[in-house]
Amino acid sequence: MSDVLAIAEHRRGALRDVSYELLSAGAELAEETGGELHVAVLGGRIEEFTRSLSKGDVDVIHTVTDGEEFNHDVYTQVVGQLVEELDPSVLLVPNSVNGQDYGPAIANRLDRPLVSDVTDASFDGETLSATRQMYGSKVETTVEVEADRVAVMIRGGEWPGANDSSDPEIREFDADIDESAVRSTVKGFEEVGGGDVDISEAEVLVSVGRGIEEEENIALVEELADALGATLSASRPIVDSGWLEKNRQVGQSGKTVTPEIYIAIGISGAVQHVAGMKGSETIVAINTDPNAPIFDIADYGIVDDLFDVVPALIEEFE
Incomplete structure (x- = not known):
C-alpha cells in the first residue's frame, strides 16, 4: 500500500x-x-x-x-x-x-x-x-x-x-x-434557500422542532437565540411547513452541523435529524417526552414544557 x-x-x-x-x-x-x-x-x-x-x-x-x-x-x-x-x-x-x-x-x-x-x-x-x-x-x-x-x-x-x-x-x-x-466559468456564489446565514459555520445553534406547535411561537426561540448570541436552525417539519427557510434546516436532507453547542428545542430526534447534528461538541435537549430519541445523544437533557423552560432561559441569559 x-x-x-x-x-x-x-x-x-x-x-x-x-x-x-x-x-x-x-x-x-x-x-x-x-x-x-x-x-x-x-x-x-x-x-x-x-x-x-x-x-x-x-x-x-x-x-x-x-x-x-x-x-x-x-x-x-x-x-x-x-x-x-x-x-x-x-x-x-x-x-x-x-x-x-x-x-x-x-x-x-x-x-x-x-x-x-x-x-x-x-x-x-x-x-x-x-x-x-x-x-x-x-x-x-x-x-x-x-x-x-x-x-x-x-x-x-x-x-x-x-x-x-x-x-x-x-x-x-x-x-x-x-x-x-474548461467549459464553465464561475460568475459568483449564491446561498441555496436565500438569506445570508450559513448554519454549518455557527458555533452555537438553537434549533426548533415540531414541539413549537405554531409558527408564531418561533419568535420565542428566536429570542433565546438572540440572548445567547446564537444562530437559529430547525428540523425538517419546520421548514416543510414554510415557517423557516431551507438554509436553516439541519439533517439528512438539510445541512450537517458541528457547533460547539447545539440546543434542540421540541425536537424528538429522528435519525434523519440526528445524522446532521450528532457531531456537535455539546448537545442540550428540551422535550416533554422522557423517551424521546434525542436524549440518547444529548449531553444535557431537560424533560419539561419548552414554553416554561425557554422563557426561564431567556431571563437567565439576558
Missing part, C-alpha cells in the same frame, strides 16, 4: 470544516496503509490555507494556484493529474456538493472503485471496509472493497477536526490546464 491524498475544500475565501476532518480521516488511513498523508489545496488564499492545514499528521501539502473558487473542469484536470503523479492508495474527497461533483468523475476517469458518503473507514490488509448509512440513515452497512487503489468520499461531521500543529513539506504543483476543456 502507499500514500493517502486528501483534497481540501474552501468556499468564499475560507476553508470548510470538512477539510480538517479530512486530515483526521486521512491520518488514520495513512497509518493503516503505512504511507504518508498528502493534502492538496487548489486555488484561493494559498498561503493562508497552507498554514491552516499544517495540522495533525500531514506530511506534504501540495498547492495549486489555479482558480479562486470551485470549477468542475479545473478540479477534474488538476486532481486527476495529482493522482496520476502521486499514485496514492486512497484518494480522499469530501462528500460535499463540490466533492460529489468532481469525485465520481475522477474515479471513473482513473478506473478507481468509489465509495461515497462514508462515516467510517479502515483497512485490513488490502481490503477497505467502509461504513455507510442508507435509507435515510435507518440502516448502517459495511462495504468491503478489495483493490489497491480506491476513492473515498467522507461525510462531514463524522471525524474530529485535526488541531495539533505540524510542519509538513510544501510542494507547489504545476498543473497543466487545458483551457479548451
Whole structure:
C-alpha cells in the first residue's frame, strides 16, 4: 500500500470544516496503509490555507494556484493529474456538493472503485471496509472493497477536526490546464434557500422542532437565540411547513452541523435529524417526552414544557 491524498475544500475565501476532518480521516488511513498523508489545496488564499492545514499528521501539502473558487473542469484536470503523479492508495474527497461533483468523475476517469458518503473507514490488509448509512440513515452497512487503489468520499461531521500543529513539506504543483476543456466559468456564489446565514459555520445553534406547535411561537426561540448570541436552525417539519427557510434546516436532507453547542428545542430526534447534528461538541435537549430519541445523544437533557423552560432561559441569559 502507499500514500493517502486528501483534497481540501474552501468556499468564499475560507476553508470548510470538512477539510480538517479530512486530515483526521486521512491520518488514520495513512497509518493503516503505512504511507504518508498528502493534502492538496487548489486555488484561493494559498498561503493562508497552507498554514491552516499544517495540522495533525500531514506530511506534504501540495498547492495549486489555479482558480479562486470551485470549477468542475479545473478540479477534474488538476486532481486527476495529482493522482496520476502521486499514485496514492486512497484518494480522499469530501462528500460535499463540490466533492460529489468532481469525485465520481475522477474515479471513473482513473478506473478507481468509489465509495461515497462514508462515516467510517479502515483497512485490513488490502481490503477497505467502509461504513455507510442508507435509507435515510435507518440502516448502517459495511462495504468491503478489495483493490489497491480506491476513492473515498467522507461525510462531514463524522471525524474530529485535526488541531495539533505540524510542519509538513510544501510542494507547489504545476498543473497543466487545458483551457479548451474548461467549459464553465464561475460568475459568483449564491446561498441555496436565500438569506445570508450559513448554519454549518455557527458555533452555537438553537434549533426548533415540531414541539413549537405554531409558527408564531418561533419568535420565542428566536429570542433565546438572540440572548445567547446564537444562530437559529430547525428540523425538517419546520421548514416543510414554510415557517423557516431551507438554509436553516439541519439533517439528512438539510445541512450537517458541528457547533460547539447545539440546543434542540421540541425536537424528538429522528435519525434523519440526528445524522446532521450528532457531531456537535455539546448537545442540550428540551422535550416533554422522557423517551424521546434525542436524549440518547444529548449531553444535557431537560424533560419539561419548552414554553416554561425557554422563557426561564431567556431571563437567565439576558
